[in-house]
Amino acid sequence: MIETLLETRDLSRYFRLAGPWGRGPLLKAVDGVNFSIQAGETLGLVGESGCGKSTLGRLILALLAPTQGRVWFGGEEVTNLPKSRLKQMRRQMQIVFQDPYSSLNPRMMVRQILEEPYVIHRLGTKTERLAWVAELLNEVGLG
Ligand SMILES: Nc1ncnc2c1ncn2[C@@H]1O[C@H](COP(=O)(O)OP(=O)(O)O)[C@@H](O)[C@H]1O
Ligand SMILES: [Mg+2]
Numbered sequence: 516m517i518e519t520l521l522e523t524r525d526l527s528r529y530f531r532l533a534g535p536w537g538r539g540p541l542l543k544a545v546d547g548v549n550f551s552i553q554a555g556e557t558l559g560l561v562g563e564s565g566c567g568k569s570t571l572g573r574l575i576l577a578l579l580a581p582t583q584g585r586v587w588f589g590g591e592e593v594t595n596l597p598k599s600r601l602k603q604m605r606r607q608m609q610i611v612f613q614d615p616y617s618s619l620n621p622r623m624m625v626r627q628i629l630e631e632p633y634v635i636h637r638l639g640t641k642t643e644r645l646a647w648v649a650e651l652l653n654e655v656g657l658g
Contacts, residue, residue, distance in 0.1 A: 517553050517554075518553060518554040518592070519551050519552070519553055519554075520553060520554045520556070520586040520588070521551065521552040521586075521587070521588055522550070522551040522552075522586070523548050523549060523550055523551075523574075523575065523584065523585070523587075524549055524572055524584055524585050524586075525547050525548075525583060525584040525585070526545060526547070526548040526549070526571070526575075526576055526581055526583075526584035526585070526586060527545055527546050527547055527548070527581060527582050527583040527584050528533050528544050528545045528567075528570055528579060528580075528582050529541050529542065529543050529544065529546075529582045530542045530544055530583055534561050534626060544567045544568045544570040545570050545571050545574060545581075547568075547583075547584070548557055548571060548584070573592070573610075574577060574586065575588075575608070575610055576593075576598065576605070576609075577593050577594065577601055580594075580609075581594060581597065581649075586605060588607075588608055589607070591604070593628050600628060603638075604633070604634070606638075611633075624654075625652070625657070626645070626648050629648045629651055629652070630644050630645070630648050633647065
């Protein structure tokens with residue numbers, strides 16, 4: 516059986532830009548995007564800077580509300596989901612941000628940064644979390 520992991524329908528996000536005298540032009544950052552990804556499939560999205568890749572990612576994770584359109588993750592509609600359910604869902608879907616300067620807090624140790632998602636999602640005890648972090652560091656040769 517084919518399992519659809521992620522699906523978007525007519526997904527759009529427009530930004531109203533500020534003009535010199537108030538309301539400026541409407542910028543269509545994402546406009547009518549339709550796709551579906553099956554379990555085990557990988558989708559690459561390629562395009563020039565400013566074409567809307569990050570905005571699309573933020574719409575999928577409901578970090579940003581769409582102007583129009585809908586998103587389903589594991590058969591469940593993500594758009595208009597209650598906050599508590601959305602938080603549960605965020606254990607399963609995440610963005611890996613590419614810019615280390617805005618993603619990694621220089622005042623935190625690597626271990627703290629890696630532990631933080633477990634703390635936010637209330638997963639494991641302190642001892643378990645530190646063991647998971649050690650395992651992750653080992654996996655990439657930083658242990
Ligand atoms: N919050 C915002 N307000 C106004 N314009 C935005 C906002 N976020 C993104 N944009 C604009 O939307 C377009 C797409 O941006 P983005 O999704 O970051 O592109 P990419 O990730 O492909 O480089 C750009 O023109 C960007 O300036
Ligand atoms: Mg981007």
